[in-house]
Amino acid sequence: MKQDGYTLIPLSVYFKDARVKLEIGACRGKKNYDKRETIAKRDAEREMDRHMKERNR
Known part of the structure; x- marks a missing residue:
């Protein structure tokens, strides 16, 4: 199977x-705007977790 970009x-x-059996799937990578959304969500979640940890001390 040869497909460029997958x-x-x-x-x-x-x-x-x-x-050992392995099920695989072929997919395309994320676009830059998708990556920015994912990074922003991850950073917001980290910040919220950080504040909750400080509050529980």
Whole structure:
């Protein structure tokens, strides 16, 4: 399988009899604007966790 711009992602790993089975999926990477949204959400969550930790001390 050869497709440019796609990445193989392991969806699940399991054992069947004496073998290891792996289900994989092909997907495209995120665009830059998607990455910015994800980074902003992650930073906001970290900040909230940081404040909650300080408050519980």
